[in-house]
Amino acid sequence: MVGTRRRAAALAVLLAMQVMVVLDGTVVTVALPTIQDRLGFSPSGLAWVVNGYLVAFAGLLLLSGRLGDLLGRRRVFLAGLVAFTAASVVCGAAVDPAMLVAGRFVQGVGGALASAVILGMVVALYPEPRGRATAMGVYSVVSAGGGVLGLVAGGVLTETLGWRGAFGVNVPIGVATLLLALRLVPADRGTRGQRADVPGAVLVTAGLSLAVYAIVRVADPAAATAPTLVLGAAAVALLAAFAVRQATAADPLLPPRLLRDRTAALANLVVVLVFAAGFGFQFVTALYLQRILGLDALHTGLAFVPAPVTLGGVSLLAAGRLVTRYGARPVLAAGLATLGTGLLVLGRAPVHGTYAVDVLPALVVMGLGMGLAVPAAMVLAMSSAAPADGGLASGLTNTAQQAGAAVGLAVLAGLAAATTHGRLAGGAAALPALRDGYATSLRVAAGFAFAAVLVTLAVPARRPAAAAVPDEQDAPLPLS
Numbered sequence: 001m002v003g004t005r006r007r008a009a010a011l012a013v014l015l016a017m018q019v020m021v022v023l024d025g026t027v028v029t030v031a032l033p034t035i036q037d038r039l040g041f042s043p044s045g046l047a048w049v050v051n052g053y054l055v056a057f058a059g060l061l062l063l064s065g066r067l068g069d070l071l072g073r074r075r076v077f078l079a080g081l082v083a084f085t086a087a088s089v090v091c092g093a094a095v096d097p098a099m100l101v102a103g104r105f106v107q108g109v110g111g112a113l114a115s116a117v118i119l120g121m122v123v124a125l126y127p128e129p130r131g132r133a134t135a136m137g138v139y140s141v142v143s144a145g146g147g148v149l150g151l152v153a154g155g156v157l158t159e160t161l162g163w164r165g166a167f168g169v170n171v172p173i174g175v176a177t178l179l180l181a182l183r184l185v186p187a188d189r190g191t192r193g194q195r196a197d198v199p200g201a202v203l204v205t206a207g208l209s210l211a212v213y214a215i216v217r218v219a220d221p222a223a224a225t226a227p228t229l230v231l232g233a234a235a236v237a238l239l240a241a242f243a244v245r246q247a248t249a250a251d252p253l254l255p256p257r258l259l260r261d262r263t264a265a266l267a268n269l270v271v272v273l274v275f276a277a278g279f280g281f282q283f284v285t286a287l288y289l290q291r292i293l294g295l296d297a298l299h300t301g302l303a304f305v306p307a308p309v310t311l312g313g314v315s316l317l318a319a320g321r322l323v324t325r326y327g328a329r330p331v332l333a334a335g336l337a338t339l340g341t342g343l344l345v346l347g348r349a350p351v352h353g354t355y356a357v358d359v360l361p362a363l364v365v366m367g368l369g370m371g372l373a374v375p376a377a378m379v380l381a382m383s384s385a386a387p388a389d390g391g392l393a394s395g396l397t398n399t400a401q402q403a404g405a406a407v408g409l410a411v412l413a414g415l416a417a418a419t420t421h422g423r424l425a426g427g428a429a430a431l432p433a434l435r436d437g438y439a440t441s442l443r444v445a446a447g448f449a450f451a452a453v454l455v456t457l458a459v460p461a462r463r464p465a466a467a468a469v470p471d472e473q474d475a476p477l478p479l480s
Contacts, residue, residue, distance in 0.1 A: 007125050010184045011135055014118050016177045017081055018142045020170055021111040024053065027150040031163040038163065041097050051213070052101045056108025057115075058402040059209030063201045064116035065395020066253050072190040073117040073124075078181060080113025085174030092167035103167075119394030123382050124188070133323040133379055137315035140374035141308070143401070152301035159298070200245045200253035207238030208399065215406040254392065264393065266459045267380035270332065271400040273452035274339070274373055276408030277445040281343060281366070284412050284441045285359070291434055293355060303355060307367040314371025328376040328383070333456045335372025340449030342366035347442035351435045369449075380459065408448070412441040 028035075028049060036046050068076040087110055090103035122139060126132040157165040214231040246252040246259075258264060282304065289295045289303055322331045342365030349358040381397045420437030424430070 006184065007131075009180075010125055010186065011122065011138065013177055013180045013184050014077075014121055015138065015142050016173065017077070017084075017114050017181075018118055018139070020084065020173060020177075021057075021115045022143060023150040023153060024107060024111065024170070027154040027157065027166050031154055031158040031166045034158060034163045035100070039094065039097050039100060045097055045101075048101045049104055052104040053108040053111070054402070054406070055209050055212050056105045057112045058212045058399065058406065059205050060109060060112035061116045061395045061399040061402065062208065062254065062392070063205050063395070064113045065120070065392045065398070066197075066201075067113070068117035068120060068190075068395070069392050070190050072188045073121050074181075074185050074187050075190070077114050077117050077121065077185070078178065080110045080115070080117075081174060081178050081181065082110070083107075084110030084114060085171060085178070086110075088167045088170035088174065092164045092171070116395035116398055119378065119382060119397055120392075121185070121394075123394075125186070130320065130324045133328075133375065134316075134320035136378045136382075137319045137371075137375040140315045140319075140371070140378060141312040143374065152298070152305065154301070156298070197245070197249050197251055197253040200242055200249060203238050203242035203245060204253060207235050207242055210238065211235035212402070212406050215410045254396075258393065258396070263383060263459055264381060264396075266455055267377060267383075268397060268400040270336075270377050270452045270455050271381060271397055272404035272407070273448045273455065274336070274370075274377060275401045275404030276411070277339065277343065277448040277452075278370060278408070279405035280408030280412030281346075281442060281445045283409055284416055284438050284445070285346065287416070288349065288435070288438045289355070289359070292349075292351060292431060292438075293353065293359075295355075303359065304363065306360060307363040307370070310364050310367025311371040311374075314368055315375050319372050319375040322372070323376055323379055328379040329456060329459050329461065331372055332376035332380065333453050335369045335374075335376060336449050336453045336456060337369070339366055339369030339373055340446040340453070342369055343442050343446035343449060347439045347446065349435075349439075351431050373452075408445070412445055415444060416441040 032046055032049060035041065035049060041049070064076060064080070084107055087103045087106035091100055091107065094100035094103060119139065122135050123132065126135045154166055157169060161168070210231055214228055214235055217228040217231065242254075246254050246256060285304070286300050289300045295303060319331065319335075342362045345365060346359065346362035349362075353359070378397065381400070382393055416437035418437075419440045420433045423433035423436050428436070
């Protein structure tokens with residue numbers, strides 16, 4: 001086993017890349033108006049600064065995870081890190097919209113390659129239950145809190161270094177991470193004797209990319225409905241063909257045994273619901289803070305900080321111990337119920353509310369819930385994966401996160417807009433109509449969280465094993 005200090009250093013290196021990947025999903029958001037002015041983007045073209053990254057990233061996660069199993073997770077991680085860093089240089093030097101969107105697409109490819117294998121590498125670094133639960137808590141802080149902090153970082157970088165700084169900051173961090181990864185991250189050889197399922201890879205990558213693109217279009221009020229439905233149908237057809245291929249291939253990209261694992265399947269469904277609630281809530285709440293309370297972009301980002309701070313404290317100080325003592329399932333259920341309660345409280349914020357009274361307490365409650373739920377969900381999702389499938393299981397869980405975020409944003413943003421439009425048509429004033437739209441979306445987000453509680457209760461129960469065998473590498477993770 002790798003020494004304790006070396007493991008901690010290797011974990012820090014892996015999470016440095018995860019920080020860049022997560023932050024890059026939101027750090028550019030604040031800079032979009034400046035980018036549009038400087039490079040001459042059309043209103044519809046500007047969305048591709050975000051969507052180009054998202055479509056490539058989400059579409060390639062599953063394939064990237066399997067490549068990690070076959071070729072070696074460290075090798076795939078390093079390739080993704082190099083691609084992401086090089087693409088950041090291109091984005092920062094972009095002179096026209098096409099160059100920037102192309103760079104963002106390659107950033108998404110590099111982010112998928114690296115991010116898809118990180119969870120599997122964390123599992124390999126920490127095979128014992130207590131250490132793994134703690135490591136998952138740290139990972140959860142980065143994954144769930146990084147997007148919020150990206151809003152703050154985007155505002156600061158844009159104000160101090162200009163919009164190019166939002167991309168350029170990745171370059172020194174990427175180079176340093178690469179040098180440290182070569183020295184600290186343990187190498188693995190991958191699975192020998194297996195071939196890559198090329199037809200399956202093409203089907204699932206095309207299907208996931210089309211699905212994410214269709215979901216993105218749902219959230220765009222300017223997108224026509226008929227083409228969006230066609231894209232969605234094509235995505236379903238491709239994913240159905242992928243499922244058939246996996247049932248008949250000699251070396252499937254996604255072995256059916258993973259899909260038959262009830263614990264892993266339900267845990268990933270929980271991940272979808274958690275990120276649907278969490279990512280969509282950020283969008284809706286940001287609009288409430290700006291349009292109702294009148295905060296600017298930078299102060300809106302700062303207003304979110306209590307949530308990731310609470311999430312980080314709970315994940316690092318409590319979640320690992322609670323999962324080890326009581327098992328992941330009850331901790332997950334408690335965290336989800338707390339998250340849902342916080343969303344309901346936030347949904348009651350009035351038109352003439354204040355941040356300190358109507359928003360801050362709800363953010364703290366939600367941070368508490370996410371701090372318990374996300375690490376426990378990650379433990380459950382990775383608990384049944386064999387060593388040879390660690391990269392694939394990691395990619396599958398990351399895909400679940402991205403799918404949840406995309407679905408949550410599309411559903412909650414669309415619902416808020418539809419509700420507000422209906423209230424305005426009924427004669428309501430502008431601010432009350434906006435508030436009602438946000439409140440409806442937050443109640444639905446709470447419904448996602450409470451639905452996840454029901455899914456969690458359906459996960460097969462197992463007795464906590466950490467107390468009996470705390471240090472054995474092959475000890476099963478505590479599930480319930």
